[in-house]
Amino acid sequence: MQNIELPLVLFTVLSQAAVGMALLLAVRSCGCAGGACATTPTIAGTGENAPGSRTEWLTATIVMGVALLASLFHLGHPEGAVRTMAHLEKAWLSREILAFGAFAALLAVAALTGKAGAGLRAAAALVGLVALYTSGMTYAPPAMPAVHNAAPLGFFLLSALLLGASFGSWFAGEGSQPMLRAVLLGSLAAALAVYVIVPCVWASGGTVMQMTARAWLASPLYWARLVLGIIVPLVVMIRSPRIPRWMGPLVLLGELAGRAVFFGATVHAAMNLGAPY
Amino acid sequence: MTTQKTSLPRQRAFLVDVERCIGCFTCAMACKNYYHQETGVVWRQLYPLDEAIYPHRERAFFSLACNHCENPACLNACPVKAYEKREDGVVVHHQDRCIGCGNCIRSCPYGAPRYNPVLKKAEKCSLCHERLDAGKQPACVQSCPVRALRLVDIAALSTTDAANAVQYPAGYPEMPQVNPSTRFIMPRTPRVVRR
Ligand code: SF4
Ligand code: SF4
Numbered sequence: 001m002q003n004i005e006l007p008l009v010l011f012t013v014l015s016q017a018a019v020g021m022a023l024l025l026a027v028r029s030c031g032c033a034g035g036a037c038a039t040t041p042t043i044a045g046t047g048e049n050a051p052g053s054r055t056e057w058l059t060a061t062i063v064m065g066v067a068l069l070a071s072l073f074h075l076g077h078p079e080g081a082v083r084t085m086a087h088l089e090k091a092w093l094s095r096e097i098l099a100f101g102a103f104a105a106l107l108a109v110a111a112l113t114g115k116a117g118a119g120l121r122a123a124a125a126l127v128g129l130v131a132l133y134t135s136g137m138t139y140a141p142p143a144m145p146a147v148h149n150a151a152p153l154g155f156f157l158l159s160a161l162l163l164g165a166s167f168g169s170w171f172a173g174e175g176s177q178p179m180l181r182a183v184l185l186g187s188l189a190a191a192l193a194v195y196v197i198v199p200c201v202w203a204s205g206g207t208v209m210q211m212t213a214r215a216w217l218a219s220p221l222y223w224a225r226l227v228l229g230i231i232v233p234l235v236v237m238i239r240s241p242r243i244p245r246w247m248g249p250l251v252l253l254g255e256l257a258g259r260a261v262f263f264g265a266t267v268h269a270a271m272n273l274g275a276p277y
Numbered sequence: 278m279t280t281q282k283t284s285l286p287r288q289r290a291f292l293v294d295v296e297r298c299i300g301c302f303t304c305a306m307a308c309k310n311y312y313h314q315e316t317g318v319v320w321r322q323l324y325p326l327d328e329a330i331y332p333h334r335e336r337a338f339f340s341l342a343c344n345h346c347e348n349p350a351c352l353n354a355c356p357v358k359a360y361e362k363r364e365d366g367v368v369v370h371h372q373d374r375c376i377g378c379g380n381c382i383r384s385c386p387y388g389a390p391r392y393n394p395v396l397k398k399a400e401k402c403s404l405c406h407e408r409l410d411a412g413k414q415p416a417c418v419q420s421c422p423v424r425a426l427r428l429v430d431i432a433a434l435s436t437t438d439a440a441n442a443v444q445y446p447a448g449y450p451e452m453p454q455v456n457p458s459t460r461f462i463m464p465r466t467p468r469v470v471r472r
Pocket of ligand 2 (some may be wrong): 379
């Protein structure tokens with residue numbers, strides 16, 4: 001196994017948790033328009049009966065802040081981080097930093113003002129999704145045939161939904177709980193299918209893809225993630241009428257283990273130079 | 278074994294004559310000696326061909342460094358513009374601009390950029406561009422005792438080289454989107470002599 005790139009594991013998983021929270025906050029506010037959140041607490045000072053307490057926005061902001069902080073530890077020279085937006089015309093990494101910077105700023109405005117109107121909620125969700133897309137492109141380099149495709153984007157979107165629903169349930173009113181449960185249940189089922197099928201597809205691909213499939217399946221972290229991060233939560237959610245509070249930390253641990261496999265076990269094309277591809 | 282042409286007016290490149298190469302590592306040592314790379318950091322490396330590709334008792338090798346690609350994955354991935362593609366096709370890494378994010382290392386399909394753990398920055402073969410500008414040959418090309426490495430311009434290859442050169446031999450990833458400039462002359466099957 002290569003280096004698991006811990007700072008990148010933390011940056012991607014935590015930033016996706018923040019995107020998932022913002023996304024489901026926006027979805028919840030759509031539900032509120034139909035009166036589904038009648039029991040949702042009002043936003044302090046606004047009297048507006050919309051989802052998203054100040055604490056929830058603050059939590060998402062802190063999670064995103066920790067993600068950005070963790071990303072600095074990935075750099076050999078963190079003092080040069082300010083220059084990472086110098087190549088917006090070509091480098092997905094530059095675009096990723098810009099998009100997540102804008103997303104963090106929107107979260108911070110919502111948290112500081114405590115007045116996240118419909119426009120701000122929609123903007124945070126939209127910019128979060130754009131940022132997620134830039135991550136999906138950044139971590140799909142041509143050098144890694146197994147993930148030089150839409151797989152990273154799919155993985156990241158699933159992470160956002162799993163984490164957003166699990167942690168969102170901590171803050172949501174009773175009216176939104178069934179919707180969050182449905183999102184979590186659906187994402188867990190999709191994650192189970194994706195994380196079982198994708199290595200099988202790789203196993204039938206070219207040599208480097210096959211090496212990646214073997215490396216993933218040989219990793220204890222892959223199995224820990226599959227069992228503790230997907231199967232156990234899925235079984236619990238099938239039986240439980242609402243998301244238990246401990247679901248967030250459990251899913252987070254699963255996502256961290258899964259991301260460590262993504263960064264540590266995905267095989268680089270150069271590993272096979274001189275042998276058949 | 279398709280060959281993709283270059284659309285550039287000029288593209289300096291390595292021509293690796295695998296038939297001539299005896300696997301002596303002199304090119305890799307010359308590079309290391311000239312640039313004094315840190316322990317474990319290599320810009321030019323020899324890769325023995327797998328028996329599935331070259332099934333003979335005699336061994337064959339690919340001597341590889343950066344391929345100075347037409348559409349470099351390293352350059353496209355670098356967030357701080359530390360890479361430059363010169364007019365002669367050489368892809369130069371400007372280490373003073375690098376912040377050590379490792380994105381070029383993850384992105385290059387040929388493993389050319391390496392991480393320097395002392396400087397905490399990436400580095401790679403820049404085709405001895407200062408030597409080229411002074412009218413000299415790259416250190417590896419100059420050192421090879423059997424002339425297995427040559428510096429060519431693939432926008433103006435001789436007819437013989439163009440006829441013999443291969444861009445994507447077995448054992449080397451086919452990446453048309455980056456269009457690597459290195460070309461190979463493949464080894465002949467050894468003649469079996471009955472005793
Ligand atoms: S071989 Fe790699 S480092 Fe060299 S130019 Fe191509 S992509 Fe860049
Ligand atoms: S390691 Fe340096 S050269 Fe490579 S992408 Fe990052 S900043 Fe650019």
